[in-house]
Amino acid sequence: xxxxxxxxxxxxxxxxxxxxxxxxxxxxxxxxxxxxxxxxxxxxxxxxxxxxxxxxxxxxxxxxxx
Numbered sequence: 001x002x003x004x005x006x007x008x009x010x011x012x013x014x015x016x017x018x019x020x021x022x023x024x025x026x027x028x029x030x031x032x033x034x035x036x037x038x039x040x041x042x043x044x045x046x047x048x049x050x051x052x053x054x055x056x057x058x059x060x061x062x063x064x065x066x
Contacts, residue, residue: 001055003027004064007042011057021045021061 001007001024009020016022022042030039039052 001027001040001058001060002064005060006062006064007040007058008061009053009057010059014051014053014057016044016049016051022051022058024058024064025050 003024003026005024007022007024009016009018009022012018022044024040024042026041028039028041029036031037037054040055040058041050041052042058043050
């Protein structure tokens with residue numbers, strides 16, 4: 001997953017609705033209790049809100065132009 005990818009929220013129980021569509025705008029490393037993770041910042045298409053996700057929360061619909 002990379003900046004520019006169109007993704008779908010694939011995990012329930014998150015603030016954004018499951019199956020919501022978003023555009024990945026930034027990828028950054030973050031330290032948490034399990035070590036270093038990548039967090040994916042994505043702007044929701046419908047609402048315009050920006051959230052961060054772990055990779056397992058998202059499913060790539062379409063890869064952006066490299």
